[in-house]
Amino acid sequence: MAIASLLNFVGAFISLKVATTIAKGFVDTDAVTTTVVFAGLVGAIGWNVITWSYGLPSSSSHALIGGLVGSVVAAAGWSAVNGAGIVGTLIVPAIIAPIVAFAAAGGSILLVYRIVGRLRPGPVSRGFRLGQLASGGLLALSHGTNDAQKTMGVITLALVAHGNVSASNFQVPDWVVISSASAISLGTFTGGWRIIKTLGTRIISMDPAQGFAAQGAGAAVILAASSVGYPLSTTHVISGGIMGAGAAKRFSAVRWGVAGNIVVAWVLTLPAAAVFGALVYALATLFGNGVGGPIVITLLLLAAVATTFARRIAQAQPAPITS
């Protein structure tokens, strides 16, 4: 986990194309205010919390963009949204990338089995376990290149809205790159094992060769997408890779019900997060156009988080012993 988080950190410095797409590709920067960015983020967090509580594997990346688009629409109308940019650089790549990962992983594992199929399985598995250290590391690196940049894009958008960064001479400040890289690597270090457990066991139980093929395909797709500036859902891409590696070996080995849930959550995320973003923006502006709205909403969110934690702690307490 430490190596994965370190590679996440390094990956964030490889390219800045995705950050530029997020900051400039989807909404008119003139329509973006700090309240719009705040509402977009809270909308995305709200949708993520709901999907997590129901166990639906949704994409935080799509929630982030959906929330932002929703709050911009609420603030400045549909004309402030770059529909062509959303279709061309978000929706179409989001549909194609998991399919490519599926095909790449499936094709890879079929060829791999052809090459090593007649060898003793023990040494083959040991070999691919070693290979997985490299392919897993590459996947962590690719995750850093794509996902950390989304955070950079949103922070830079807030800086543009506040006047700290020029929209015409757009550049992601170094401190934004370093802080986003640190945040994603800390997130992987503290909670990454939950995602690994879900993806590694719930869709299909894999052998090391399948894991190698799925990780390699996922990393290749994410790195290729980052190089052309496509903000992908890394969860969807690696899920596509896992399903491809599983289906190529035995179609029925994949838990297609879980795969279906991923697709449902994926389709719902953009519009649902947009609705949440718009609602949060409307709520924030009830308190005026200044910082009043965001402060009130932040206090409400903190109260909700504190209540949730208090309930969890109360539920975890053992029942008192009565005689």
Add this chain to the structure above:
Amino acid sequence: MIRAAIDTNALLKMVYSSILASVTIAVVFATAILGAIRASEMRRAHRSVATVAYATVAVVGVLFAASVVVYALVLITRKG
């Protein structure tokens, strides 16, 4: 409108480069594993020429897979 919004070149580049890279690395690494296992078997059978040949396949395979990864990262870093 949708067709105009899509950068077909970028999309095709993402598709073919990712498929090519992942399939190449998987095949080369599997060949390296094949080489390593066969080299071990040949060594136990005291067939030294075959041992060296298979060990070379293993080493070249691992080095080639690693160089493909490094080359891809260098390309991305230059363009990023």
